[in-house]
Amino acid sequence: MTVSIHTLGCKLNQTESETLAVVFRERGYEIIPENQKPNIVVVNTCTVTSMAEQKARGIIRNAAKNAACVLVCGCYARLDSEKIERLGDNVFAVDFKNRSTVFAEIEKRLQRLVPNFQPPTPNPQPPTPLSLHSRAFLKIQDGCDKSCAYCRVRLARGSSVSVNAREALGRLRLFEKAGYAEAVLTGVNLNLYQDGERDLAGLLKLFIKETEGIRLRLSSLEPEAVTSALADVLAHRRIRPHFHLSVQSGSDSVLRRMRRPYTAELVEEKAMLLRRVKDDPFLACDVIAGFPGETEADFERTYELCVSVGFAWIHAFPFSPRPGTEAFDLSGRVNDREIIRRVSRLTELARTGRRVYVNRCLERGGVIEAVVESHRGSLPENCVAAVSENYLKLLVHLPRGETYARGSLLSVRLTAPSIAPFDAEGQVTGSSEQR
Ligand code: SF4
Numbered sequence: 546m547t548v549s550i551h552t553l554g555c556k557l558n559q560t561e562s563e564t565l566a567v568v569f570r571e572r573g574y575e576i577i578p579e580n581q582k583p584n585i586v587v588v589n590t591c592t593v594t595s596m597a598e599q600k601a602r603g604i605i606r607n608a609a610k611n612a613a614c615v616l617v618c619g620c621y622a623r624l625d626s627e628k629i630e631r632l633g634d635n636v637f638a639v640d641f642k643n644r645s646t647v648f649a650e651i652e653k654r655l656q657r658l659v660p661n662f663q664p665p666t667p668n669p670q671p672p673t674p675l676s677l678h679s680r681a682f683l684k685i686q687d688g689c690d691k692s693c694a695y696c697r698v699r700l701a702r703g704s705s706v707s708v709n710a711r712e713a714l715g716r717l718r719l720f721e722k723a724g725y726a727e728a729v730l731t732g733v734n735l736n737l738y739q740d741g742e743r744d745l746a747g748l749l750k751l752f753i754k755e756t757e758g759i760r761l762r763l764s765s766l767e768p769e770a771v772t773s774a775l776a777d778v779l780a781h782r783r784i785r786p787h788f789h790l791s792v793q794s795g796s797d798s799v800l801r802r803m804r805r806p807y808t809a810e811l812v813e814e815k816a817m818l819l820r821r822v823k824d825d826p827f828l829a830c831d832v833i834a835g836f837p838g839e840t841e842a843d844f845e846r847t848y849e850l851c852v853s854v855g856f857a858w859i860h861a862f863p864f865s866p867r868p869g870t871e872a873f874d875l876s877g878r879v880n881d882r883e884i885i886r887r888v889s890r891l892t893e894l895a896r897t898g899r900r901v902y903v904n905r906c907l908e909r910g911g912v913i914e915a916v917v918e919s920h921r922g923s924l925p926e927n928c929v930a931a932v933s934e935n936y937l938k939l940l941v942h943l944p945r946g947e948t949y950a951r952g953s954l955l956s957v958r959l960t961a962p963s964i965a966p967f968d969a970e971g972q973v974t975g976s977s978e979q980r
Contacts, residue, residue, distance in 0.1 A: 546655075546665050548574045549583040551604055554591025556764045557731040558619055560682035562589045565618075565641055572648060573665030579608075584659065586612040590621035592697045594865035597621070602632060609633035613659045616651060620701035624869070678729075679918045679952040680762070680932070681720035685713050685748065686732030693793075694804045694875070695833065697867040698733060705737040710748055714755055726954035727760040727785070727916050735763060736770030746775045753781055760914070760934070760954075765789045765831075769807040771815040776822045786826035787936040788819050793833050795850030796843035802875070803836060809850045816854045825905065827857045827936040832891055835864040835884030838877035844887050851894055857902035857936075861891035900962075903937065903973055907959050912978050915939050917953045931955055933973075942976045949977075 548569050552562040565587065566576045577583050586608035591597040598621050608615045615636045617629050626638035635658055639647055655662045686707050689699040720728055732738065738745040752761060762785040771790075778784070794800050795809045819826055832847060851859055863884045866873045879887075906913075915931035924930060924940065929949055931939040941957050949955060957975040 546574050546585065546662075547577045547581070547583040548585045548587060549577055549579040549581070550587045550589065551579060551608070552589045553597060553601055553604075554589070554593065554619065555731075556682060556729060557684060557687070557733060558589050558591060559678070560684045560731045561619075561641075562587075563678075563682060564684070565589070568641070568644065571668050573667050582611060584613045585616060585655075586614075587616045587618065590617060590619035592620040592624055592701055592867070594862065595867070596865065598625075602629075605629065605632050605636055609636050614651075614655055620698060623701040624697065680727040680729055680916055681717075681723075681725040682731055683713065683717055683720065683728045684708060684731050686735055686738045689734045690737060691734065691806075692804055692871075694802060694871040695836065695864065695867060697870055700869050702733055705734060705739075707738045707740045710740045710743050710751055713748065714751060717752055717756055717759065721756050721759040725759060725952055727762060729762045729764055731764045734767060735765065736767045745770075746772075746778045749778045749781075749784065753778075753783055758783065760785055762787060763789075765791055767791055768812045768815045771818060773818070776818050779819070780822035785934050785936070786823040787934070788823075788826055788828055790815070790828065790830045792830040792850070794836065794839070794843070795832075795847035796839065797846075799836050799839050799843050799847075802838060803833075804871070809846060812850060813854060825902075825909070825935075827902065828854065829858040829860065829936070830854075830856050831860045831862065833862050833864050834887035834891060835879040837864070837866075837872060837875035837879070839864075839879055848890065848894065851891065851898070855901070856895070856898050858899055859891050859895035861888045861895065863888050903962055906935070906937065906973070907961065910959070912956045912958050915941065915955045915957045915975070917941075917949045917951050917955060929955075931957065933957065933975075937973050940974050942974070944977070947977070 550562045550566055552559050570576060579586065588601060588605050588608065590601040601621055605615055605617055609632060613635060615633065616639045617636060618639050618641050622629055622638040623640060629638045630636055637654060639651065641647055652664045686705065688702040688705045690705045717728055735745055738748055749761065760783050766788055768790050792812055793803055793805055797808045800808065816828055819828065913933050913935065915933040918930045918932055927943045927945055929941050929943060931941050933939050939957060941955060956978040958978050959973055959975045961974045
């Protein structure tokens with residue numbers, strides 16, 4: 546019985562899809578790519594924007610035509626299961642959190658949908674931890690206790706829960722033993738990590754102390770939670786110089802109405818703190834454009850904050866009114882055309898920010914670390930695609946005859962901004978150096 550997993554949304558969803566792949570394999574199912582006509586398609590959904598939900602419905606409808614059964618999980622499925630199940634007779638919303646019961650339920654339905662269906666024989670050899678990516682994804686936290694006015698994620702995932710520190714360390718060690726050079730720590734709100742006395746800073750210290758050399762990257766941080774204690778740990782050479790701040794706005798009045806517990810001034814302070822403990826880290830941020838009541842002046846404050854911090858990248862999201870959230874009923878909606886204009890101004894600023902950052906890295910020179918990625922499409926001869934410690938997408942020239950497997954750690958000297966067609970996503974060219 547073959548299964549494919551289609552993942553939408555954040556790194557946490559990607560991490561959970563990988564764990565799901567391991568669970569299916571343990572139960573004897575075979576994981577195959579979606580274009581190879583699987584019996585079962587799992588769609589792991591996102592609810593952050595209405596666009597994400599629309600995309601999920603399209604994927605579900607298409608899968609329902611080709612597969613015997615479509616299992617829909619993730620945030621959207623948790624909040625709108627009935628709506629999702631109306632997309633097809635072979636479409637079911639499932640919550641894999643209840644592993645003990647969910648497979649019995651799934652196999653009961655498969656018996657109805659697949660003639661002579663027999664549950665596969667469980668896999669005697671527990672599969673090795675599987676990461677579909679060249680860098681391992683490690684979930685350390687889930688849910689959120691905050692109440693941001695626009696957020697539906699907390700409604701889908703509930704209050705914050707933290708993975709036991711020893712259990713998380715055990716998985717990290719398995720990844721290190723399996724040869725992964727880097728692990729990306731994922732969660733809904735990493736800063737809410739708490740296992741007994743141990744908070745996020747404490748967990749990072751434990752990871753660094755109790756593993757050999759695996760590098761650690763944090764998927765995102767809340768500005769107000771970047772304390773000096775955390776920054777002191779982030780200074781460690783094994784923590785990647787790449788921080789993604791969930792900023793959302795640069796206008797204090799908009800931040801208040803978003804129920805975000807900080808000011809624009811604090812965001813600047815935290816950016817300076819991160820730059821004090823790391824040598825020119827790649828600072829990125831999330832910003833929502835067009836929150837209800839956001840005036841042109843409010844937007845300009847957001848724009849100015851992004852300019853003054855000098856983010857190397859800005860993920861600009863158009864405000865998306867989410868059912869069940871406080872912002873859904875707020876007055877003062879900004880019209881769509883204006884929202885699009887604001888998003889494109891921020892995206893243009895993001896491209897400038899990245900060019901400036903890349904040029905600074907090139908001027909500084911030196912050798913940086915990078916992890917070899919798989920690459921879709923052709924690359925020039927003797928080249929690999931890689932992601933650098935400071936989150937640059939690299940095209941790395943290798944000495945003739947040398948090859949590196951996906952996930953390998955390289956030392957790279959940056960040489961030039963990449964040229965078309967390899968200049969997608971601000972790619973940079975480099976040459977590998979002996980480690
Ligand atoms: S911090 Fe806010 S936006 Fe982030 S998950 Fe929690 S409630 Fe949602």
